[in-house]
Amino acid sequence: MDKKEEILRISGVNVRKCMRCGKCSGTCPSYDEMEFHPHQFVYMVESGNIEPLLNSDSLYKCLSCFACVERCPRGVEPAKVVEAVRLAAIRQKGNNHLKAEMVPELIDDETPQQLLVSAFRKFSK
Amino acid sequence: MHRIGVFVCHCGTNIAATVDVKAVAEAMKQEPSVVFSVDYQYMCSEGGQTLIQDTIKEHKLTGVVVCSCSPRMHEATFRKAAAKAGINPYMVEIANIREQCSWIHKDIMSATDKAIILARTAIAKVQLNAPLTAGESPVTKRALVIGGGIAGMQTALDIAEAGFEVDIVEKQPTIGGKMTQIDKTFPTLDCASCILTPKMVDCSQNEKIHIYAYSEVVEVNGFVGNFTAKIKKKARYVDTTKCTGCGICTEKCPQKKVPNEFNLGLNNRRAIYIPFAQAVPKVATIDADYCTMLKTGKCGVCSKVCTAGAIDYKQQDEIIEERYGAIVAATGYNPIKIDKYDEFAYSQSKDVVTSLELERLMNAAGPSNGTLIRPSYLDKQDDHRAHPKTIVFVQCVGSRSCDDCGKSYCSKICCMYTAKHAMLIREKYPDTDVYVFYIDVRTPGKLFDEFYRRAVEQYGVHYIKGMVGKVSPRPDGNLDVQASDLISNEQLHINADLVVLATAIEPDQTARSVATMLRASMDTNDFFTEAHAKLRPVESPTAGVFLSGVCQGPKDIPETVSQASAAAAKVIGLLAKDKLTGNPCVAHSDELMCNGCSACEKVCPYGAITYSDKEFRQPDRTVAIRRVAAVNEAVCQGCGACTVACPSGAMDLKGFSNKQIMAEVDAICK
Amino acid sequence: MVYSYYPGCTLKNKAKDLDRYARLSAQALGITLEEIENWQCCGGVYPMAKDEIATKLSSVRALADAKAHGRDLITLCSACHNVLKQVNNDMLTDEDICTRANNYLKLDEEYHGETKVIHFLEMLRDVIGFDALKEKVTNPLTGKKIGAYYGCLLLRPGKVMQMDDPENPKIMEDFIRAIGAEPVIYPMRNECCGGYVSLEDKEAAAKRRNAVADSAAGFEAELMVTACPLCMYNLKKNDSNVPVYYFTELLAEALGVKEN
Known part of the structure; x- marks a missing residue:
């Protein structure tokens, strides 16, 4: 299936609702960590320019904090677009971003279970 | 036996592209009583109308069916044409094969089939049409304008200028509306008061204009040319005939803690007040919610200081009734409430203000006497931090939103007033940095884009394409404005000391109840709808009701004034007539069938039905007295509610009789 | 009053x-928390994806279990609350997800989002009431900012x-006052x-955590409270040295049921 179609289907988002105001990127707490910003995710998916997004580290910088979803005046839900692109990337074979063998090095004594389960849910299939 | 002519319109390609018009015309030739059938490119053109008229004469037609657009569009056109050719205009019926057929179908075959059925239906109806003659009703030569802002005032002045009496009903203690709160006007930057207050004075001095300020319309009855309205004059607790407007009471009143709505709550007023110096009428009003005397019976200071003896704590609301020929809605607007947009910290910081609040902060009659002061420093204006040095404007707050708290439309005026604010601030305080975050800058209008460009090029206002995501109050009292800059692809943090939100506007909350009273329709945003969006923009679909100003849609002052004068012209056109030709399609009761149940009387929204006892000769030659309904044809609007409610089938609507409608249904089902 | 309770893994x-402090406080307030049997993480x-169903099933099981017992479901961990509430909303409003989840789970009775999910804080506000809570406080944390x-x-x-209002909430502030x-x-804070x-x-x-803690410290907060173990883990390492507590610990302390 066409990548754009796949992402639209996974996210359930109508990217055409975007009016290019940039409020999502104005509110994003991870903005400076991202190569592509929330409004660019929406725009690039709409224009079918998906490859750069699939290969970008920005996919793993979104905090899923829903600030962009809450504040978008058009109800676009950019976080769902980011998640859909991330899934489109990690669902490909061998593309897990987080692998079990990496975990021991990343955790400490206090790491809550919540962090591990959510990281696995977000970063690997 | 009727002789019917059928005229099928192409409407260019509007109909002809989807409906095989020749096939329709051909098929109609087979219908009973049809003696002529033809298609033509534009039936509403002069050529088309002439064709109808010539055919009526040549073929001695008694009935006409035009297959064309909606009857809302051209029924009147074709009826007028037919009348000129000598037949009763109500012998013309329209089959709507455009809006309800060609525009909604794609397949030519099925659209053509449907057009044929619709044409056949109209023919079935015409077979049962009878010539109708409209009655006449007199016109009360007085107009009512609801709302005394710049829209209502301009409409009233123009109507009065033409020599007709006009009443302005304004719910606030003074006329003038929102424009009284505005400092300067774009694009000329002249002072709003300087151009507004002379108009207010004109209104009060014009002997044809009667101002009911601090009043509300509470009931409207009647119909075009013959409305009756009840107006509630709210108790001011001040005799307006005695009050001289000297203002002593407003200085001596001990209740000092009343939020001053004229300054949007940025400062306080007394419980007895005159909204502002140029108020019309310039009389005091007691705010019953705050007056100690009215609440507890103890005080009476205003009464003691009033040398005119105008204070009357026992004053009651008063209802007056007046008759009007025409009514103009000019109910205006308000900025929306923005407590649901608290990512901009409006309810968390005093230094986040709406644009209208900024107008007060910049106005000589405002809480800081015209010096721009941060609201958090209004009571310590000598502090060097009282003067804002970095100001951020946020555009489109609540406009163009499909979330629950905003408005889907563009509020239209914000781009221009924001450019005005930015420019005025840079002009008066050149050491201030001004940023404007915009999504689009929308400045169509004479000298409007030039005005905005002047803000950028001449005054150095920083316009940034992007939106503010969050405003965070800082411990030092400043505001951290986090925003995106879409051109440089950066997230910005601006340390601001004043943030101004260009807040969306919405129709005044009273607009809906006014519309209900006037039986005028509204859209989903509570703006009044026009009779025709393009061709009848100042008339409501309800006859005799006209629209002026923002109650019809967002607009700036020049546009409002133009529309206000346009509405006045329509009112004058109506009031200039001595008699109005009514609609002959009115209800009629068959007394012999009426059982006197009153069902029709109860559903009639116009009060057009009355009952009376009448003598009837019985078959046995005795006389019986029965209670029967009668319709006042001058009042009936032909809505048909009574015909549906009538259980005995006595009530019928001329031009839309039960028989005609059944014949139409039969024709469709054939 | 008996509620189903979903504690979650952490x-x-x-x-x-x-x-622990939530259970102690609930007991003191006359609220019985019945932990759902065999709940799963x-x-x-x-999971935002419209085409995934497996990741939503554990939530649906817990929600359906509460429904089977005819109880409202209380959550405590912010993350669990968010996940359960959003999945519940899917079951209520997204026909496709609902159908597929039910087809997969084959529960005794189909689940369509009937359970009311309430956070412990909402229980305090809407069931106990903050005024009533205030009266039950024996050991008020007077003066603590x-x-x-x-x-x-x-x-x-x-x-x-x-x-609550997502941009200007007050439920936790009201709790703090109580x-x-x-x-x-x-x-x-949000x-x-x-x-x-x-x-x-x-x-x-x-x-991120320092931005939050700096902001709190800047407005002279002596400590912060949270309902989220992950926030706790991250926040307590803040450079402004603002201590972070679970809100339930302060509640238990105020109610005088916190053990030493």
């Missing part, structure tokens, strides 16, 4: 205090969570602490 392990983060930390999970998306302390309102990336991007997580 409350059985690294965040035992959050759970919610996954810690709401506390910054409520909502984070992202409790409030957003506002349309689904419906706990236990006798003074709430400190600071703008970062911004994400960055906990989710603290596994692999320690720097970004530090940047």
Whole structure:
């Protein structure tokens, strides 16, 4: 299936609702960590320019904090677009971003279970 | 036996592209009583109308069916044409094969089939049409304008200028509306008061204009040319005939803690007040919610200081009734409430203000006497931090939103007033940095884009394409404005000391109840709808009701004034007539069938039905007295509610009789 | 009053205090928390994908279990609350997800989002009432200036969570007042602490948590309260040295049921 179609289907988002105001990127707490910003995710998916997004580290910088979803005046839900692109990337074979063998090095004594389960849910299939 | 002519319109390609018009015309030739059938490119053109008229004469037609657009569009056109050719205009019926057929179908075959059925239906109806003659009703030569802002005032002045009496009903203690709160006007930057207050004075001095300020319309009855309205004059607790407007009471009143709505709550007023110096009428009003005397019976200071003896704590609301020929809605607007947009910290910081609040902060009659002061420093204006040095404007707050708290439309005026604010601030305080975050800058209008460009090029206002995501109050009292800059692809943090939100506007909350009273329709945003969006923009679909100003849609002052004068012209056109030709399609009761149940009387929204006892000769030659309904044809609007409610089938609507409608249904089902 | 209770994975392990103090407080307030049997981890983060069903099933099982017992479902961990509430909303409003989840689970009775999910804080506000809570406080935390930390999970998306105004909430502030302390309102209270990336991007997580703590400290909060174990983990490492507590611990303390 066409990548754009796949992402639209996974996210359930109508990217055409975007009016290019940039409020999502104005509110994003991870903005400076991202190569592509929330409004660019929406725009690039709409224009079918998906490859750069699939290969970008920005996919793993979104905090899923829903600030962009809450504040978008058009109800676009950019976080769902980011998640859909991330899934489109990690669902490909061998593309897990987080692998079990990496975990021991990343955790400490206090790491809550919540962090591990959510990281696995977000970063690997 | 009727002789019917059928005229099928192409409407260019509007109909002809989807409906095989020749096939329709051909098929109609087979219908009973049809003696002529033809298609033509534009039936509403002069050529088309002439064709109808010539055919009526040549073929001695008694009935006409035009297959064309909606009857809302051209029924009147074709009826007028037919009348000129000598037949009763109500012998013309329209089959709507455009809006309800060609525009909604794609397949030519099925659209053509449907057009044929619709044409056949109209023919079935015409077979049962009878010539109708409209009655006449007199016109009360007085107009009512609801709302005394710049829209209502301009409409009233123009109507009065033409020599007709006009009443302005304004719910606030003074006329003038929102424009009284505005400092300067774009694009000329002249002072709003300087151009507004002379108009207010004109209104009060014009002997044809009667101002009911601090009043509300509470009931409207009647119909075009013959409305009756009840107006509630709210108790001011001040005799307006005695009050001289000297203002002593407003200085001596001990209740000092009343939020001053004229300054949007940025400062306080007394419980007895005159909204502002140029108020019309310039009389005091007691705010019953705050007056100690009215609440507890103890005080009476205003009464003691009033040398005119105008204070009357026992004053009651008063209802007056007046008759009007025409009514103009000019109910205006308000900025929306923005407590649901608290990512901009409006309810968390005093230094986040709406644009209208900024107008007060910049106005000589405002809480800081015209010096721009941060609201958090209004009571310590000598502090060097009282003067804002970095100001951020946020555009489109609540406009163009499909979330629950905003408005889907563009509020239209914000781009221009924001450019005005930015420019005025840079002009008066050149050491201030001004940023404007915009999504689009929308400045169509004479000298409007030039005005905005002047803000950028001449005054150095920083316009940034992007939106503010969050405003965070800082411990030092400043505001951290986090925003995106879409051109440089950066997230910005601006340390601001004043943030101004260009807040969306919405129709005044009273607009809906006014519309209900006037039986005028509204859209989903509570703006009044026009009779025709393009061709009848100042008339409501309800006859005799006209629209002026923002109650019809967002607009700036020049546009409002133009529309206000346009509405006045329509009112004058109506009031200039001595008699109005009514609609002959009115209800009629068959007394012999009426059982006197009153069902029709109860559903009639116009009060057009009355009952009376009448003598009837019985078959046995005795006389019986029965209670029967009668319709006042001058009042009936032909809505048909009574015909549906009538259980005995006595009530019928001329031009839309039960028989005609059944014949139409039969024709469709054939 | 008996409620079904969904503790979630972390409350059985690294965040035992959050759970323990909640149970003690609930008992003191006459609320019985019946832990759902054999509950499974919610996954810690709401799965947004429309085409995934497996990641939502553990939540649906818990929701259906509460329905089977005819009870409302109380949650405590912000993440669990967010996931359960959002999945519940899917079951209520997204026909496709609902059908597929039911087809897969084959429950005794189909589940269509009937269960009411309420956070422990909402129970305090709507069932006990903050005024009534105030009266039950024996050991008020008088004079303590506390910054409520909502984070992202409790409030957003506002349309689904419906706990409070997502931009200007007050439920935690009202709670803080009820236990006798003074709430400190600071703008970062509803911004994400960055906990989710603290596994692999320690720097970004530090940047976010310090932005939150600096904001709280700037407005003179002596301590912060949270309902989220992940926020706790991340936030307590803040450079402003603002201590972070679970709100349940302060509640238990105020009610005089906190053990030594």
